[in-house]
Amino acid sequence: MSYIDEVMERVVAKNPGEAEFHQAVKEVLDSLRLVVEANEEEYRKNGLLERLVEPERVISFRVPWVDDQGRVQVNRGFRVQFNSAIGPYKGGLRFHPSVNQGIIKFLGFEQCFKNSLTGLPIGGGKGGADFDPKGKSDREVMAFCQSFMTELNKYIGADTDVPAGDIGVGAREIGFLFGQYKRIRGVYEGVLTGKGLTYGGSLARTEATGYGLIYLLDEMLKQNGKELAGKTVVVSGSGNVAIYATQKATQLGAKVVALSDSNGWIYDANGINLDVVREIKEVRRGRIKEYADAVPSSEYHEGKGIWSVKCDIALPCATQNELNLDDVKTLVANGCFAVAEGANMPTTREATEYLLENKIMFAPGKAANAGGVATSALEMTQNSMRLSWTFEEVDKKLQEIMVGIFSKMADAAKRYGVEGNYVAGANIAGFEKVVMAMNAQGIV
Known part of the structure; x- marks a missing residue:
């Protein structure tokens, strides 16, 4: 059995019931066969693929909050910090009833390669909760976000893990989350992206x-x-x-x-x-x-x-x-x-x-769809520099990044003899950078 097939078997056995995660890993590993088979002995010796498919950290927590009728509701929150080889964890928060650990792991795994493709120094992570903001009042959404951040704040920071929005998490939710982080930690830093323009957000992020x-x-x-x-x-x-x-x-x-x-x-x-x-x-x-x-x-x-x-x-x-x-x-x-x-x-x-x-x-x-996280990283840069770029400046950088991503995936596909297969090209190009960084940093 090939190294890739062995690793895939272990992923399915160790992560039962996580169909989306299995699907994401299989799709990536299958398209990496050409790369892995050329370096199989070295990758196997270093447990490279085993480390690649195993999150560095999985956090699951209870989120109690009070609805408008005075009843206590309880949801489940997650943050998966998948890979920090090329930078702090970066990836959105999703609030949707379908959210579970398997979905967050699939999204976090994909994020590692997406973030790598941008060329920016950001690792892969993802988070969320099985909370549905639809039909909730602003006060209920605030109550949930404050409870969620009361737990999440222990694990994130501007140079550690920088969440953003995703399905169900827009400007309103980011505002409530940022306010609670600042209140608890007592620091004003770019810990979330997708913020409002009045408090550190970036033009063109929306x-x-x-x-x-x-x-x-x-x-x-x-x-x-x-x-x-x-x-x-x-x-x-x-x-x-x-x-x-x-x-x-x-x-x-x-x-x-x-x-x-x-x-x-x-x-x-x-x-x-x-x-x-x-x-x-x-x-x-x-x-x-x-x-x-x-x-x-x-x-x-x-x-x-x-x-x-x-x-x-x-x-x-x-x-x-x-x-x-x-x-x-x-x-x-x-x-x-x-x-x-x-x-x-x-x-x-x-x-x-x-x-x-x-x-x-x-x-x-x-x-x-890497444009969102790319511009989030540009927001992080602006926060660190205490600057605010114009819409045109951010939009121009975004366009350059996206053209660069296409070039990287097209080139990788061509180098490995699958020209025009941008699925393989994107996976290979994203993988190469992450693996080089992981190898440089030793067995961590």
Whole structure:
């Protein structure tokens, strides 16, 4: 049995029931076979892969809080500090009922390679809780965030672990978390990113993941003899990533015709009116079906099915494993020639393989959605320097980073004889930097 297969077997045995974590590890290790087999004896002797797939630290804790009816509620919080070989742990916090240890480990593992690809000195981590902020009052969200940070503050710091937002954690939640950290620790430092502009946040951070997705997509198309202008795009989700991906794609001449949320999806043949979406989602915190009321020429469809819309480019920006084999078969049959992941692992393993087999340009999430964490690292830099850069300065650095990420993954794929396979390229490029740092630091 090969070294990779041995390690994969151990991962499954030691982490029972953590399907998303197993999936993420298998996808990465399979694409690293070419690299590992060339150095198998050395990697095996140093237990390199065993150390790579085992988090440095997993923290799980109780989060009690009081709701508006005066009842005590209890949730479970997590922080997985996966790998600090290239810098302090960096990765978002997710507040969603689906959160469990396996999902946080999968996200933390992916984050190691994503952060490595940015070229910035940040390690991999992730955290969250099975708390649902939907339908909660501001006071309830504050109560939860303060309780969550009362425990989490023991394990984080500006040079140790710097969390950010993710699903369910936006500007409101980051503000409450930062306030509680400052109150308990008595220090004012860049311990969280995604902060408000009045207290250390960075311009362009809100837009960063969506903008970065389009910058990398645009570069991928250019390097393959195509362009974004004039293309029809379908975007799943209607949160932060989807909204700003839609905005930037539209600015670059594409037409986005569909968005979704967990209840259903909208189709607007004239192109999505982003002002309407932002009013619904960012101001009212409403549901995407309200778009059809505001734009009578559009259609609302309950449930799944957004990938049945004919398009040139598909951007899954909602959640993990949302794009399955049947979906991608439909996309390919309808003429889709490029897919770029705005969410974390939104495409199933079978669907990814089908896209690669059919020569569809495919940008994996650890590369395509790295713009958010890249700009978070730029926020950390500004905090350390006590500076605030202009929107244009941050946006320019973001674009340079995303173009650089595409170059790294394209080059790595070419070097190992799998040119055009950006999944393998992203994994190899991210892996090489982390492994060099781990080897340099000894057995830790």
